[in-house]
Amino acid sequence: MNFEIDALFIEDAVRSSELAQRLVARLNSKVPVSYVMDGRQAARPLPVDDAFVAGKRRLVVMNRRSRFLSPCPAAGAGLACCGYLVLVLASNCPMNCSYCFLQEYVADNPGLQIYANYAQAFEELERLLRTNSARHFRIGTGELADSLAFDRVTGLSVDLVEFFRRHERLTLELKTKTDEIDNLLRMDPLGRVLVSWTLSPSRVYRSSEHGTAAPQARIDAACRVREAGYRVGFHLDPIIAYPQAETEYRELLSMLFDALAPGEISFLSVGGLRMTPGLRAIARRRFPNDPMLVGEEVLSPDGRYRACYPMRLRLYRSLAAHIQAKAPGLTHYLCMETPAVVARALGTAPPSPAVLGERLATA
Numbered sequence: 001m002n003f004e005i006d007a008l009f010i011e012d013a014v015r016s017s018e019l020a021q022r023l024v025a026r027l028n029s030k031v032p033v034s035y036v037m038d039g040r041q042a043a044r045p046l047p048v049d050d051a052f053v054a055g056k057r058r059l060v061v062m063n064r065r066s067r068f069l070s071p072c073p074a075a076g077a078g079l080a081c082c083g084y085l086v087l088v089l090a091s092n093c094p095m096n097c098s099y100c101f102l103q104e105y106v107a108d109n110p111g112l113q114i115y116a117n118y119a120q121a122f123e124e125l126e127r128l129l130r131t132n133s134a135r136h137f138r139i140g141t142g143e144l145a146d147s148l149a150f151d152r153v154t155g156l157s158v159d160l161v162e163f164f165r166r167h168e169r170l171t172l173e174l175k176t177k178t179d180e181i182d183n184l185l186r187m188d189p190l191g192r193v194l195v196s197w198t199l200s201p202s203r204v205y206r207s208s209e210h211g212t213a214a215p216q217a218r219i220d221a222a223c224r225v226r227e228a229g230y231r232v233g234f235h236l237d238p239i240i241a242y243p244q245a246e247t248e249y250r251e252l253l254s255m256l257f258d259a260l261a262p263g264e265i266s267f268l269s270v271g272g273l274r275m276t277p278g279l280r281a282i283a284r285r286r287f288p289n290d291p292m293l294v295g296e297e298v299l300s301p302d303g304r305y306r307a308c309y310p311m312r313l314r315l316y317r318s319l320a321a322h323i324q325a326k327a328p329g330l331t332h333y334l335c336m337e338t339p340a341v342v343a344r345a346l347g348t349a350p351p352s353p354a355v356l357g358e359r360l361a362t363a
């Protein structure tokens with residue numbers, strides 16, 4: 001996949017960084033390069049109709065001012081948590097999913113930021129290991145950006161795999177909706193890197209996941225990295241409660257299990273569509289014809305709109321039964337739901353974040 005960029009901005013402080021030099025060398029020479037004092041200014045919204053989309057075409061290489069490593073947003077929000085840690089190496093994404101939370105989250109700074117001082121992230125990870133001497137950790141880079149969308153030009157996966165393969169108690173999770181795996185195929189991750197794909201039925205892909213790889217292309221890419229020695233996982237997230245959802249998510253799972261044996265999959269996460277009122281308003285304004293955005297939802301106690309509880313429960317239970325029948329033993333968990341909802345949907349209380357985190361980091 002080749003995402004187009006209109007302009008490259010490089011913060012003065014990182015002008016001679018390896019990342020900046022790589023980008024200048026690898027981007028098409030027609031992409032104009034500007035050097036700026038403060039990358040945060042270059043990432044601000046342009047005064048155009050869709051500043052969010054315009055931001056997706058402006059790449060800003062800069063220093064990150066805050067920590068790289070943080071707990072997943074579910075931790076501390078009263079939701080069942082999988083103990084996942086987030087490593088923020090970039091912000092925003094060249095694809096354009098209608099339900100994407102970044103539409104609201106980075107509305108004030110939609111430029112595609114990539115942080116050149118990521119060696120500090122490795123220091124943070126080494127500190128984490130020193131202060132937690134027995135645990136394994138699963139660390140993901142796909143929270144505020146797609147992990148692989150620009151890998152062809154940034155080459156970040158090469159540095160990441162090189163770091164993680166040296167650290168036995170860390171598992172890197174690269175999360176993507178692309179099939180951008182060429183760099184990965186050239187390395188041996190020594191079993192310490194997991195690549196995960198978000199999967200949706202074709203109907204959702206066509207209506208709502210603009211610029212992403214088709215579901216079958218994602219599964220094919222997963223098969224290829226699996227053969228190259230990577231672990232693979234999948235996220236059915238967001239599950240959208242549209243009229244044909246139960247049948248089509250089951251068909252999607254069957255397509256996945258036709259390609260990969262359950263024993264070849266590290267885990268499957270499932271999470272229903274949730275939107276803050278602000279995100280819902282932005283998404284409906286930007287994608288007025290998307291049938292996936294017009295469902296009847298109710299405001300949950302956590303302030304997010306979700307499909308009503310009985311409908312969500314029915315979908316979760318139906319998928320859990322299908323997974324149990326087709327892939328018994330496959331680790332499957334619910335994401336961004338309360339422990340009470342998880343218990344009712346799966347028939348058992350969720351494990352603690354430490355227990356589930358350890359299981360997923362080593363699966």
Ligand code: SF4
Nearest residue numbers: 093095096097100177
């Ligand atoms: S691929 Fe992920 S990060 Fe990118 S637009 Fe879609 S939901 Fe957002």
